[in-house]
Amino acid sequence: MIDPIELFKDTFRRAEEASRYDASATTLATATSSGEVSARIVLVKRADAEGFYFFTNYRSRKARQLAENPKAALVFFWPELGEQIRVEGAVQKLPTAESDRYWAERPRDSQLGGLASEQSQPLESRERLLARVAEVESQFEGRTVPRPEYWGGYLLVPQRIEFWSNGDHRLHDRRLFKRRSGTWTESRLYP
Ligand SMILES: Cc1cc2nc3c(=O)[nH]c(=O)nc-3n(C[C@H](O)[C@H](O)[C@H](O)COP(=O)(O)O)c2cc1C
Numbered sequence: 001m002i003d004p005i006e007l008f009k010d011t012f013r014r015a016e017e018a019s020r021y022d023a024s025a026t027t028l029a030t031a032t033s034s035g036e037v038s039a040r041i042v043l044v045k046r047a048d049a050e051g052f053y054f055f056t057n058y059r060s061r062k063a064r065q066l067a068e069n070p071k072a073a074l075v076f077f078w079p080e081l082g083e084q085i086r087v088e089g090a091v092q093k094l095p096t097a098e099s100d101r102y103w104a105e106r107p108r109d110s111q112l113g114g115l116a117s118e119q120s121q122p123l124e125s126r127e128r129l130l131a132r133v134a135e136v137e138s139q140f141e142g143r144t145v146p147r148p149e150y151w152g153g154y155l156l157v158p159q160r161i162e163f164w165s166n167g168d169h170r171l172h173d174r175r176l177f178k179r180r181s182g183t184w185t186e187s188r189l190y191p
Helices: 004-018 061-068 096-105 108-116 126-139
Strands: 025-031 037-048 051-057 071-078 083-093 151-165 173-180 183-188
Touching: 004 037, 004 071, 004 083, 004 151, 025 061, 037 061, 051 061, 096 151, 108 126
Parallel strands: none
Antiparallel strands: 025 037, 025 071, 037 051, 051 151, 071 083, 083 151, 151 173, 173 183
16 A cells, blocks of 8 residues: 555655645644634645654744644645645654754744744734844844744644545545554545
8 A cells, every 4th residue: 555655745746846836835723622723824844754844933822722732634735736635643842953953944034033923922013023033133143043942843643644636527536544553544535
């Protein structure tokens, strides 16, 4: 049987070639422990046998939801391919060394923005944000911008991955992969 992670990687490579925009922009849905759901776009920076990686602010709304309910869903959609991939599973924080590594690869402007932003907190004005960015710019002028402890990565360990592709006459194809005790099984779903 084909490994769904390999199938994801193949599809993602095709999406990168075909997409006009960043193919890694993906919907991430999280929920509170009482089941209130929220969703937003994040960039999924990597996928491997362990799972799917994204980076964010650990004090953001999504991070608060993941702290109380460490489960999430991702939805990729690439209109140029007519394909959707849905991923569901448990989420864990990445080890700090991995977050450090990704932080170091980010452009300096993104680092300064990440440092200056209290993501998901009320912001009194746009000027306040610009002033905070200017503060951190001068604080770290000529120096490496360190990763703040409130910024880092998560790994979504998939339990379920579904590949949807557009078919003729609305006969879309849906291949579902489910993992139990480390083994993937495949089935098909009605569209
Ligand atoms: C194309 C695009 C890419 C984004 N990538 C990220 C990302 O990788 N990490 C992130 O924290 N927010 C990213 N955002 C912003 C989120 O959508 C969201 O506004 C932010 O994370 C706060 O969400 P929260 O309040 O639910 O935590 C992105 C937004 C867009 C439109």
